[in-house]
Amino acid sequence: DARVTQTPRHKVTEMGQEVTMRCQPILGHNTVFWYRQTMMQGLELLAYFRNRAPLDDSGMPKDRFSAEMPDATLATLKIQPSEPRDSAVYFCASGNRAEQYFGPGTRLTVT
Amino acid sequence: GIQVEQSPPDLILQEGANSTLRCNFSDSVNNLQWFHQNPWGQLINLFYIPSGTKQNGRLSATTVATERYSLLYISSSQTTDSGVYFCAVVGGTSYGKLTFGQGTILTVHP
Numbered sequence: 105d106a107r108v109t110q111t112p113r114h115k116v117t118e119m120g121q122e123v124t125m126r127c128q129p130i131l132g133h134n135t136v137f138w139y140r141q142t143m144m145q146g147l148e149l150l151a152y153f154r155n156r157a158p159l160d161d162s163g164m165p166k167d168r169f170s171a172e173m174p175d176a177t178l179a180t181l182k183i184q185p186s187e188p189r190d191s192a193v194y195f196c197a198s199g200n201r202a203e204q205y206f207g208p209g210t211r212l213t214v215t
Numbered sequence: 216g217i218q219v220e221q222s223p224p225d226l227i228l229q230e231g232a233n234s235t236l237r238c239n240f241s242d243s244v245n246n247l248q249w250f251h252q253n254p255w256g257q258l259i260n261l262f263y264i265p266s267g268t269k270q271n272g273r274l275s276a277t278t279v280a281t282e283r284y285s286l287l288y289i290s291s292s293q294t295t296d297s298g299v300y301f302c303a304v305v306g307g308t309s310y311g312k313l314t315f316g317q318g319t320i321l322t323v324h325p
Contacts, residue, residue, distance in 0.1 A: 135311055147301065147315040160312065193256060197313075202246055204313060206258040 106130045108207035110196050116213045122184040125210045127196030128177055136179045137197040137204060138164075138171055147195070153179065186214045217242045217306035221316035228292050228323050236287040236319045238302030246305035247278050248313070249287050253298045261287070261300075292323045 109128045117123055129136045137152040140163075151161035151171040161171060168187070173179045183190055193211050197204040218241040228234055238247075249261040262269050262276040264285065269276055273292075278285040289296055299320050303313040 137311070137313070139313075146317055147303075147313075149312050149314075152311065154311070195258065199311070201311070203248060203260065203263040204311075205260060206250075208257055211256070 108196055108198050108205055110194075110207040110210050112210055113208060114211045114213075116215065117186055118215055119187055120185040121214075122182065123186050123190075123212060123214075125181045125194055125196075125212070127179040127181075127198075127207060129179065129196070129198030130205060131177070133198035133200050133205075135199050135201070135204075136173060137199075138179070138181050139195040139197060139206075141193045141195060141209070142191075150181070150194075183212075186212075188214045190214050217244070217304060217314050219302060219304055219314055219316035221300075221302055221319050223319060224317065225320045226322070228321070230292060230294060230323055230325050232292050232323075233288070233290045234292060234321070236289070236300055236302075236321075238285040238287070238304075238316055240283050240285075240302075240304050242283070243307045244280065244283075244304040245307060246311075246313070247285055248303050249276055249285070250301040250303065251296075251298050252301060252318070258301070289321075292321075294323045294325055297321055297323050 138150040150163045153173045156173040193209045195209045196207045220239045251259045266280045273290045275288045299318040303315045
C-alpha cells in the first residue's frame with residue numbers, strides 16, 4: 105500500500121530554532137508538493153518540484169524557508185529561524201501529472 | 216488565480232441522511248479532486264474527477280467542467296463521514312498546483 109510518509113509527525117520548538125521536515129514521496133511519482141494548513145489561510149501551496157527540480161516556490165517566505173529534494177526519495181522543508189506565525193500543519197504530497205496523494209502532515213508549534 | 220468556492224460551509228445530519236456538497240470554480244481546470252479530512256487531520260483522496268461522474272460505495276461525484284462546478288453526493292451518511300470535505304483544482308496554467316476551497320464541515324449525529 106504505497107503512501108507518502110512524513111517525519112516528524114509533531115514538532116514543538118522555540119522561536120528562533122531551525123526546523124527540518126522530511127517527506128518520502130510515493131515511489132515513481134515525479135512531482136512533490138509542500139502545502140501548509142492554518143485556520144486563517146486554509147490549505148496553501150508553498151513549493152513544488154518536478155523530477156527533483158524546483159518549479160515554483162512563490163508561496164514560501166524566502167528569507168526563512170527553504171525546500172530541497174536531494175534525491176528522488178527525500179524532500180525537505182526547512183525553516184530558519186522559526187517564528188510563532190509558522191505554527192501550522194505542513195503537508196507533503198506527491199503525484200504524476202494528475203492525482204495528488206497527501207502525507208499525514210507535520211504539526212509544527214513554535215512557542 | 217483560480218477561485219474555488221464550496222457550499223455549504225457547515226452541514227449537520229442525522230445518520231442515514233443524504234447530502235450534496237457543491238464546488239464552484241472560476242476558470243477551466245485540468246484536475247479536480249475531492250478530499251475528506253478526518254478528525255485526525257489526514258487528507259484522504261475521495262475522487263479524481265476533472266469531468267464526468269464517478270461512484271465509490273456510498274459516495275459519488277459529478278463534475279460539469281463546462282459549467283465550472285462539481286458535486287459530491289453522500290448517501291446513507293454514517294458518523295464516520297464526519298470531518299471536512301475539500302474540493303481542490305488545478306487551473307489551466309497552474310502546472311499541477313492545487314488550489315483548495317475553504318471546505319464543508321460535515322457533522323453526522325447518531
